[in-house]
Amino acid sequence: AQSVTQPDARVTVSEGASLQLRCKYSYSATPYLFWYVQYPRQGLQLLLKYYSGDPVVQGVNSFEAEFSKSNSSFHLQKASVHWSDSAVYFCALSLSNYNVLYFGSGTKLTVEP
Amino acid sequence: DMKVTQMPRYLIKRMGENVLLECGQDMSHETMYWYRQDPGLGLQLIYISYDVDSNSEGDIPKGYRVSRKKREHFSLILDSAKTNQTSVYFCASSPRDRNSDYTFGSGTRLLVI
Numbered sequence: 001a002q003s004v005t006q007p008d009a010r011v012t013v014s015e016g017a018s019l020q021l022r023c024k025y026s027y028s029a030t031p032y033l034f035w036y037v038q039y040p041r042q043g044l045q046l047l048l049k050y051y052s053g054d055p056v057v058q059g060v061n062s063f064e065a066e067f068s069k070s071n072s073s074f075h076l077q078k079a080s081v082h083w084s085d086s087a088v089y090f091c092a093l094s095l096s097n098y099n100v101l102y103f104g105s106g107t108k109l110t111v112e113p
Numbered sequence: 114d115m116k117v118t119q120m121p122r123y124l125i126k127r128m129g130e131n132v133l134l135e136c137g138q139d140m141s142h143e144t145m146y147w148y149r150q151d152p153g154l155g156l157q158l159i160y161i162s163y164d165v166d167s168n169s170e171g172d173i174p175k176g177y178r179v180s181r182k183k184r185e186h187f188s189l190i191l192d193s194a195k196t197n198q199t200s201v202y203f204c205a206s207s208p209r210d211r212n213s214d215y216t217f218g219s220g221t222r223l224l225v226i
Contacts, residue, residue, distance in 0.1 A: 009153065032213055043117070043203060043217030044156075090155060094213040100146065100171075101213060103155040 002027040004091050004104035012110045015083055021076040021107050023091030031093040033074040034101065035065055038088045047089075050074065061085075086111045115140050119204050119218035126225050132191035134221050136204030142216070143209035145187040147171075147179065149200040150220070156203060162187055163209070194225045 003026045013019055025031060032051050036044040048059025055067040065076045074091060091104040117138045126132050136145065143164045148156040148171075158171030160179040168179050176198060180188045187206075191198055204218040 004155075006155075034213070041219070043205075043219045044215075045217070046215070049213075096213075099213065100158055100161060101215060102158075103148075105153055105155040 002031065002093060002095060002102055004093050004102055006089075006091055006104035006107050008107050009105070010108045010110070012112060013081055014112050016080050019076075019078040019081045019085075019109070021089050021091075021109065023074045023076065023104060025072050025074060025091075025093050027072075027093065027095070029095075030069060031095055033065075033067060034092040034094070035059065035063070035074075035076050036090045036092060036103075038090065038106075040087075044090060047076070081109075081111050083111045083113060085109060115216065117204055117206055117216050117218035119202075119221050121221060122219065123222045124224070126194050126223065128196055128225055129193050132194045132198075132223065132225075134189040134191075134202055134204075134223070136187045136189070136218055137185055138187075138206040138216070139185065140206060140208075140216065141184060142206035143184065144207045145181065146205045146207075146215070147177070147187070147189045148203045148205065149173070150203060151200050159189065159202075194223075196225050199223060199225045 005024045034049045035047040038044045050057045050067045088106045088108050090106045092101040120135045145162045147159040162168045162181045178190045202221045205215045
């Protein structure tokens with residue numbers, strides 16, 4: 001069975017600092033991987049996705065993520081965070097282009113001034 | 114404008130009452146989904162609909178049923194609501210050939226008292 005684990009329920013960083021949100025997956029093959037962001041009282045919005053090829057994928061708002069098959073990970077990174085990045089971030093996987101998304105439990109990011 | 118619309122945004126019901134959550138999309142997406150979001154659990158799939166009258170159970174279908182009589186409209190029904198169904202419910206849609214390209218609604222916050 002497939003699963004997604006986000007080990008950090010809450011992360012707090014200072015504005016301007018770098019950020020890494022961790023995501024580990026469990027699946028026998030290489031899944032399709034996604035990061036979504038949820039702002040308060042809103043639905044989820046796609047930040048970036050990985051299907052194959054270059055393990056570093058660029059997303060919206062200067063976010064990027066790096067896929068590691070050896071570590072079964074897909075960590076989200078940003079070089080310099082802004083207060084507006086405060087939100088809940090979800091990692092998700094799909095088994096193919098034709099399957100549903102399975103979500104991790106989410107990481108709440110707080111950016112302090 | 115491509116969007117998924119959920120109604121109502123907020124709902125308070127008494128235990129044992131019937132609940133109807135409605136979702137519409139204007140993208141002619143074949144596939145639609147209902148998820149619930151609970152703290153620490155991420156999003157859990159309740160039902161998926163592949164098209165009109167073609168619905169399948171997700172991971173947590175117990176206590177819920179769905180109806181899809183038009184492609185653009187997908188309803189979630191709780192017959193005799195229970196307090197443990199208090200949650201935030203998200204609807205999403207995706208095109209059949211890219212099922213992992215979700216568009217999410219803004220959610221319905223349901224409180225069962």
